[in-house]
Amino acid sequence: MTRSPTAIMASTFRLTLGLAVALLVVDALFRLLTSNLDAIPGQLSALLWDIAYVGIAAVALSILSPLLTAAWQALQPTAQSLWAAPLPIRRGFSRIPWPWVVFLIGAAYFIIPLAATVDFSLKIRRGTYSLDAYTSVFSDPRFQATFTYSLLVGLATIVVGILIVVPAAYIVRLRLPGLRPFIEFVTLLPLIIPAIVLVFGYIRLFNTSSVLPLTGSAIGTNLLLILAYVALALPYMYRAVDTGLRTIDVGTLTEAATILGANQFTILARVIFPNIIVAVLSGAFLSLAIVIGEFTIASLLNRPAFGPYMQNIGANRAYEPAALSIISFVFTWLAMGMIQLLARFAPKTSARTD
Amino acid sequence: MADAYLRIENLVKAFSGNVVVKGVDLGFDKGEFVSLLGPSGCGKTTILRMIAGFERPTSGKITVDGRDITHLAPSQRNIGMVFQAYALFPNMNVANNIAFGLKVKGVPAEERNARVTEMLRLIGLTGYEKRFPYELSGGQQQRVALARALAPRPRLLLLDEPLSALDAKIRVSLRGEIRAIQRDLGITTVFVTHDQEEALSISDRIVVMNAGSVEQFGQPFEIYNRPTSKFVATFVGTLNTLTAKIIDSAAGTVSLGGQTITVPALPKGASNGSEVGLTLRPETVRLGPGSGSDLALQGTVASVDFLGSVIRLKLDLGGNSISLDTFNDRRTPPPALGETITVSIAPGDVLILGE
Ligand SMILES: Nc1ncnc2c1ncn2[C@@H]1O[C@H](COP(=O)(O)OP(=O)(O)OP(=O)(O)O)[C@@H](O)[C@H]1O
Ligand SMILES: [Mg+2]
Numbered sequence: 001m002t003r004s005p006t007a008i009m010a011s012t013f014r015l016t017l018g019l020a021v022a023l024l025v026v027d028a029l030f031r032l033l034t035s036n037l038d039a040i041p042g043q044l045s046a047l048l049w050d051i052a053y054v055g056i057a058a059v060a061l062s063i064l065s066p067l068l069t070a071a072w073q074a075l076q077p078t079a080q081s082l083w084a085a086p087l088p089i090r091r092g093f094s095r096i097p098w099p100w101v102v103f104l105i106g107a108a109y110f111i112i113p114l115a116a117t118v119d120f121s122l123k124i125r126r127g128t129y130s131l132d133a134y135t136s137v138f139s140d141p142r143f144q145a146t147f148t149y150s151l152l153v154g155l156a157t158i159v160v161g162i163l164i165v166v167p168a169a170y171i172v173r174l175r176l177p178g179l180r181p182f183i184e185f186v187t188l189l190p191l192i193i194p195a196i197v198l199v200f201g202y203i204r205l206f207n208t209s210s211v212l213p214l215t216g217s218a219i220g221t222n223l224l225l226i227l228a229y230v231a232l233a234l235p236y237m238y239r240a241v242d243t244g245l246r247t248i249d250v251g252t253l254t255e256a257a258t259i260l261g262a263n264q265f266t267i268l269a270r271v272i273f274p275n276i277i278v279a280v281l282s283g284a285f286l287s288l289a290i291v292i293g294e295f296t297i298a299s300l301l302n303r304p305a306f307g308p309y310m311q312n313i314g315a316n317r318a319y320e321p322a323a324l325s326i327i328s329f330v331f332t333w334l335a336m337g338m339i340q341l342l343a344r345f346a347p348k349t350s351a352r353t354d
Numbered sequence: 355m356a357d358a359y360l361r362i363e364n365l366v367k368a369f370s371g372n373v374v375v376k377g378v379d380l381g382f383d384k385g386e387f388v389s390l391l392g393p394s395g396c397g398k399t400t401i402l403r404m405i406a407g408f409e410r411p412t413s414g415k416i417t418v419d420g421r422d423i424t425h426l427a428p429s430q431r432n433i434g435m436v437f438q439a440y441a442l443f444p445n446m447n448v449a450n451n452i453a454f455g456l457k458v459k460g461v462p463a464e465e466r467n468a469r470v471t472e473m474l475r476l477i478g479l480t481g482y483e484k485r486f487p488y489e490l491s492g493g494q495q496q497r498v499a500l501a502r503a504l505a506p507r508p509r510l511l512l513l514d515e516p517l518s519a520l521d522a523k524i525r526v527s528l529r530g531e532i533r534a535i536q537r538d539l540g541i542t543t544v545f546v547t548h549d550q551e552e553a554l555s556i557s558d559r560i561v562v563m564n565a566g567s568v569e570q571f572g573q574p575f576e577i578y579n580r581p582t583s584k585f586v587a588t589f590v591g592t593l594n595t596l597t598a599k600i601i602d603s604a605a606g607t608v609s610l611g612g613q614t615i616t617v618p619a620l621p622k623g624a625s626n627g628s629e630v631g632l633t634l635r636p637e638t639v640r641l642g643p644g645s646g647s648d649l650a651l652q653g654t655v656a657s658v659d660f661l662g663s664v665i666r667l668k669l670d671l672g673g674n675s676i677s678l679d680t681f682n683d684r685r686t687p688p689p690a691l692g693e694t695i696t697v698s699i700a701p702g703d704v705l706i707l708g709e
Binding site: 248249252253255256257258259260261262263266270271274275352353354 | 406407408428429430431432433434435437439441443444445454455458459490491492493495499502503506519520521524
């Protein structure tokens, strides 16, 4: 049922190219109709660039397609039929493989702006490509300071998050399974309540004239920022930890450790946590990816974080912001890649009968 | 019973009003291997979990060596337990799994390592220290689980269907190993199973349970040959039931297939002329007419199951049907289907059971 990677690449390339040509025709018509005669040469060169982008996107997508297929199939076994089904011999409208059209539009929507940003970030010098924008970003002391700050806050968020979420998810699973839907709803609240509402609430609650004047000092504000980020990361952390707990028999492992004389803390630290560490870390990397570029809360609490720095650069420079976005994008993808990599090291459970 | 090592007194457990253990009284001797046997849902696991401390009894008392442990936390009871699903810690290798109980008790590393080595020798897995659970077969995992339970020298060993996740062959060999290790250490053991053959083959004594109550408590030989209730008789082993007519209840004579036989004991108050169920084990029915006071019956062969060493025949006796076991004999082929043959029963083998 599975097709070879080259076959997948070839069919993706064909489909993408078909779509790209259609897009370009529309694009060309639009440009020609909306510009005056003397601007046409400029428009033509822009059109050539567009052709190049779309071509690159098609090639990139084709190269990635076996990977995407593998991921897709892992997610959803029925998706196999998408690749495996022989192209149906039909006429007219129904000959177009609609699921693919939708998928490619989605992919193009994602890849084309990215390719454009990369291109732009390399064009700081007239007429040639260079990495100067990146050099400039990396050598900016504010970049280093804010990035380090956000990284540290991110790590603190992860530690505090783990200390709160792991025991909570464990207890809920073990002793209060009836409470799970409620807890799940609570952990989703940060996705529903905008960050700005959260931070204004915090500022009101913990201002200098309050019982707990956290905003009065830098340390207090840092603490508040970390706690706010813990709240932001809650949906991801809780879900990741809960998924990890689902892969082990929490109840029986707890009983096995209890009858051997272990107390609750020992069980959590030596039995439960090491078995869900991969799930915990995947939640942690996801949280890190969110926290690193967070703008609203950091800005309103007036912290020297990476998000506000990016915004500041974006408002004042032309090429560096593009380089910055690419850097943070790469960082995010590295974090995601780490999650995949870690999955290999998960302790394996075994229910053999031989 | 008074000086039993593990004593369970009037133990009751109700889950939200649903009483699943109904006043159980049991006493096990030190070093004894006792099986809790019964159909699914009869409360075996619940009793075991109350002994372990995972369930709080609704009422009743559990004592070990004269000490009341009813309200002690599981971690304070010094009991070893083996679970059906092995429950090895996936993140630890074999040595660390076995050493876990010693580690949490603060046993120094040297003593711990010596104990791990000793345990590995006991379960025949020397050299497997560094393996992780997923690198072991099911049988090996369960042996490691046994070693882990035994390493801290518990006062009691509890096993909840430890073999039921395993394939048939391993199940048989591992139960022998468990029994040998238990004899070796002389540890008082409670073994839960719903497999009657397993219980019969490895136990010193068996508790047969039904719907939260103890039906019978005794040695395997006793349970099998002298079941005190119909439930025990049918649950443990196969049983034939023949309907006979009482001729004289005082003399204990009944009529079966037109012949009069004297049976050991008839239920009290049975009136002459009423029907009574005679039960007997398949292996007490013999091929051929028998001798002396044996009752000879004629029937047609309804089915022949060749089981290897044993051949199980089903006979149609006209109104009654009967199973009988006979040993395989390579010189005499078994009777053919539809053949009419004579079988005999010794009246002493007939059981008359109340409900
Ligand atoms: N935590 C619980 N809450 C409610 N009812 C329970 C609970 N645990 C067990 N029961 C009920 O108690 C009864 C006895 O259960 P138990 O697990 O002791 O049976 P068992 O003899 O071990 O059966 P099996 O051979 O299937 O393991 C069952 O009817 C079960 O549904
Ligand atoms: Mg059970």
